[in-house]
Each structure stands twice: as structure tokens, then as C-alpha cells.
Amino acid sequence: MTRLPVFVTRPLLPDPGELEPLLAEIFDSRILTNRGPILQRFESATAAWLGVEHVSLVSNASLGLVLALRHLGITGEVITSPFSFVATSHAIRWAGAEPVFADIDERTLNLDPAAVEARITSRTQAILAVHCYGIPCDTVALEEIARRHGLRVIYDAAHAFGVRQSGKPLAAAGDLSVLSFHATKVFNTFEGGAIVSPDRETKLALDRLANFGIVDDVTVTATGINAKMTELSAAVGLTLLPKVAAAIASRDRVAARYWHALSGVRGLRCLCPPGQEGHNSYAFPVLVEPDYPLSRDELHHRLKAENIHARRYFHPLISDLPMYRTLESAAPQGLPVAQRAASRVLCLPLYHDLDPADQDRIIGLVSSPWA
Numbered sequence: 001m002t003r004l005p006v007f008v009t010r011p012l013l014p015d016p017g018e019l020e021p022l023l024a025e026i027f028d029s030r031i032l033t034n035r036g037p038i039l040q041r042f043e044s045a046t047a048a049w050l051g052v053e054h055v056s057l058v059s060n061a062s063l064g065l066v067l068a069l070r071h072l073g074i075t076g077e078v079i080t081s082p083f084s085f086v087a088t089s090h091a092i093r094w095a096g097a098e099p100v101f102a103d104i105d106e107r108t109l110n111l112d113p114a115a116v117e118a119r120i121t122s123r124t125q126a127i128l129a130v131h132c133y134g135i136p137c138d139t140v141a142l143e144e145i146a147r148r149h150g151l152r153v154i155y156d157a158a159h160a161f162g163v164r165q166s167g168k169p170l171a172a173a174g175d176l177s178v179l180s181f182h183a184t185k186v187f188n189t190f191e192g193g194a195i196v197s198p199d200r201e202t203k204l205a206l207d208r209l210a211n212f213g214i215v216d217d218v219t220v221t222a223t224g225i226n227a228k229m230t231e232l233s234a235a236v237g238l239t240l241l242p243k244v245a246a247a248i249a250s251r252d253r254v255a256a257r258y259w260h261a262l263s264g265v266r267g268l269r270c271l272c273p274p275g276q277e278g279h280n281s282y283a284f285p286v287l288v289e290p291d292y293p294l295s296r297d298e299l300h301h302r303l304k305a306e307n308i309h310a311r312r313y314f315h316p317l318i319s320d321l322p323m324y325r326t327l328e329s330a331a332p333q334g335l336p337v338a339q340r341a342a343s344r345v346l347c348l349p350l351y352h353d354l355d356p357a358d359q360d361r362i363i364g365l366v367s368s369p370w371a
């Protein structure tokens, strides 16, 4: 029997019936984009849901990161993680700045504050840290380093929708935080994203940057770009927002099931223990250590042969890609923890409605790969 593929993720979808009134509103008004009425409702609802005050919706997190860097005037060196999706470093280059890679922490796979500090030079202007898999960075240490050296801190919070740290919304940390609402994320608007600002003035400046820098029909004050979210995406978001808490709770149950079945398997290190307050179960990464019976790539292929599509997020390291590997900070010997993580990590399928029978099959294959 051919089994249906099981992908690493599967989007949370709106109920078409619930979307219908919003579609009718769009068709009636013919307002399709340019900060229309649905976007404005969704923007307020997103801020309330996240527990933050100032949100700018954008067309995707990549452009959100570029705008965040541009708004802060960052054109020098930006210390960042090589263990991320390429968008993180690409955004630095698109903003006209230069990435400098620092190593990551063994436990969280996020930037290691000591490694960050060691990379600071007179050209450093900012730290762009990633909450990888929705696991919070050591925001206290990073921001303390930034304060001492006069640097800005931007968080790539693409994975971290709804995550809380010490009872506070993680998205409120740093100078600016950028979330992704891509189809593969915990919460999606098909494509989309958001920038969280500390004050209204910053939010309005970012809104303008996302709309070509336009202030009014005769005034353009900045070299902005088109990074606007459409009314259709906003309608999807408005419909999905009330469902996301339950979806995260379902993800937590799937992740906890993996943890209980796999955390004791020799040679596997599971990264995200269940029941961590405020986590969003974005992913279930396992590190395939040398005493596991297969290499990471062999396990990846073993699962693929069963139509189970786990993913090696994040391999290769960004610093090993052709457009970055000649940078001094990209030298593999300076990034030993990141190198090891990239060669061992595998993200198992995790989404809110993962079929328990499929999950049992994955658990069976991963816990006894020879069976």
C-alpha cells in the first residue's frame, strides 16, 4: 500500500466558511491592499494576542528583517547565527550590512553570548539573534553585551510566535523583533510577517518603510520598499488567530509524545523538553549522536524511504554557503558547536493534526531503525 507523504509540517488552515464573510467584504469594498480595513483589524488583534503594543504587519519576515535593519540605520557589521534559515543572513546583506558569524550554545542552538562578545569590533553595529525552533535566546546576556558596547539588538523571531519568557512576550524583547507568518509556521497568513516595535513612532516609521516610504500623496521621506500584507492574507490571519492557541496545545501534545518515546533512545538528543512554560512546539529537532546506529543522513533517508519527510533544518550552515564562506567569521574552526549541530540535526514531522498512527510509525522507525 502506498502511504501518503508525511511532511515536516502542515499548515493550520482557516475554515472556508469562516473566511467567507471577510472575502465578501474584500470583494464588496474592492480594497485589496495598502493597509486596508481588514489588515488594520488584524494588526490590532495580533498585537493583543501577542501581548505587545505596536505591530507592523508585513508581506514576509525576510522583508521585515530588512526593514528592521534599515530603520535602525545598520550598515556595518551584524553579529548573527550561522545556524538558521538563509533568510537571516540574506536580510543583513539586503539591508546593506555585513554578517559576522558567532558560534552557538550547545544546549539551545542559539547564539552563545560569550562567542558574540568575542566577535565585536569597532565596526559592529548590531546583533541579529535567532530564537531557533522558538527556543528563546539568552536575551538578558545578549542585551547586556549590546548595552555595554552600544549595539542594537534585533531578534529573528520567525519561529517564535506566541512564545513567552519569564512570563513576558518574547516578541517584545530587543530593539525590534520580527515574526514570520509563512505557511510553515505555527501561525500563518499563507505568506506574511510582523515587526514588533517598542513605541508608536517606530511602528509608524516601519509602516511607512513597508509602503515605499510614503507619508502622504506628495510626501516620501525614506527609501522604502513594498512590503505590505494584502487584505487576503490579513483575512486568513484574522480567521486563524482564534484557533492558534488550540493548535499550539495540540503541537505540545505531539511534541510531548515524541519526547517520552525518544528521549531515552541511545544516541539521540532531543532538544525541546515538553511542558516548558511559554514554548510553542514549532519543531521537534533531534541530534543524531555518534552512538546512534545510523548517521543523521542515513536516518533521514530511512524515513524518506517510508515517505516520511523529516528535514535537516539547518544544514548546511549559512556560513558554509558560497556567498558567505569566504568571510573570516565563516571559518569552520571558529564555529565548532554550529558545525556539529548542522551535521547531526533532524527535525521530525510536527504539526497540530499529525495523525497519531503516522507519529507511531515515525517513533517506531526512529527508535528501532533496523526493525
Ligand code: T4K
Pocket: 007, 008, 009, 010, 011, 060, 061, 062, 063, 084, 085, 087, 088, 130, 156, 158, 159, 179, 180, 181, 182, 183, 184, 192, 193, 309, 313
Ligand atoms: N528567519 C528564519 C529563522 C526562518 O526560518 C525563516 C523562514 C525566515 C527568517 C524568513 O521568513 P519568511 O520570509 O519566509 O516569512 C521553509 C519556508 O519557506 C521558510 O519560510 C522557513 N523559514 C524555512 C524554515 O522553511 P523550505 O524551502 O524548507 O520550505 P518547503 O517549501 O520545503 O516546505 C517545507 C514543508 O512544509 C513541505 O515539505 C510541506 C510543507 N508545506 C510547505 C508549504 C510552502 C505545506 O504543507 N504547505 C506550503 O504551502 O523553507
